[in-house]
Amino acid sequence: MKKKSRNDMRVIRHQRLRQRLAGTAAIPRMAVYHSLSHIYVQIIDDDKGYTLAAASTLEKPLRESLKGTCNVEAAKVVGKLAAERAKAKGIEAVVFDRGGHMYHGKVKALADAAREVGLKF
Secondary structure: OOOOOHHHHHHHHHHHHHOOOOOOOOOOEEEEEEOOOOEEEEEEEOOOOEEEEEEEOOOHHHHHHOOOOOOHHHHHHHHHHHHHHHHHOOOOEOEEEOOOOOOOOHHHHHHHHHHHHOOEO
């Protein structure tokens, strides 16, 4: 039997988490993903299947202002930006979906930055 890769195991953990997590119009899901190059965040209404707000290090102003695009500093900036965009749309609380990643480092920094702006989860 072939050994599963690190990403395969992350996908399995994410599927297991998604059985319990779901976003609604009142309390959407804040989905976090990071690759080796970038960090992505989406605020999603799972009932309708719509992305209500999003932020990532792919955006040109962020890419130019940051030293690196996939580190703790970048995660803080993306988390803050995503929370500000969510607050502008009237979203006060979210369900946090860490995407199968461990809750430390970049994921924790992103969550803490979103909480600082006033997003509740």
